[in-house]
Amino acid sequence: MPSAIVILAAILLVSTTRTVHADAVTPKRAVELERLIRHDCGSCHGMSLKGGLGPDLSSRKFNGTPPPAIAAVILDGIPGTAMPPWRPLLSEAEAHWIAAYLAKGSAP
Ligand code: HEC
Structure with missing residues (x-):
């Protein structure tokens, strides 16, 4: 019954993606936060997040950037720059x- 497996996989995928939301x-x-x-x-x-030492973080700046890409920068920082990784402090x-x-x- 391969269709049951596909359905199960889809359910698992949905539930794992939900946990990061x-x-x-x-x-x-x-x-x-x-x-x-x-x-x-x-x-x-x-x-006001419009920029200082670090760049503008206002919503206009991220127009079209997928939130998971922004989250990756927040968690791991940008090596070689002043942007620190927040993984030790944030889930x-x-x-x-x-x-x-x-x-x-x-x-949100
Ligand atoms: C110590 C200073 C500093 C702190 C604190 C800091 N940032 Fe940054 N951040 C930077 C710098 C500098 C850059 C740009 C790095 C580069 O040159 O690409 C940056 C870049 C970013 C970017 C990428 C922006 C882009 O245009 O792609 C995001 C997203 C970001 N920071 C989010 C955050 C968030 C959210 C926090 C708080 C949890 C935070 N930063 C705290 C210095 C900081």
């Missing part, structure tokens, strides 16, 4: 939440 972030944690974006990211990217779900936040310009 924003729904893993609680409302309380979302408030903390918004503060982190303003304070920690803002210390380099500017208080994958939190990085994806921040990426969605930056892409939309507000909490």
Whole structure:
């Protein structure tokens, strides 16, 4: 019954992709992440995220950039630049939440 296997694989795929989505972030944690974006990211990217030492992170900048690509930069940083990896401080779900936040310009 190969079709059952395909269906099972599809269900697994959907459930694993869901775990990296924003729904893993609680409302309380979302408030903390918004503060982190303003304070920690803002210390380099500017208080309004429009650029400072680091480039503009406002939603206009990410128009069309897929959030998973933004999340990868947040988790691993950009080697050889001042952009640090946030993996020690943020879970994958939190990085994806921040990426969605930056892409939309507000909490997802
Ligand atoms: C110590 C300074 C610093 C901090 C803190 C910092 N960044 Fe960065 N970030 C940079 C620099 C510098 C670059 C540009 C690196 C380069 O030259 O490509 C960058 C690049 C980026 C990029 C890629 C931008 C693009 O145009 O592709 C993203 C996304 C990003 N940062 C997100 C964040 C987020 C989210 C945070 C907070 C969790 C953060 N950064 C905190 C310095 C910082």
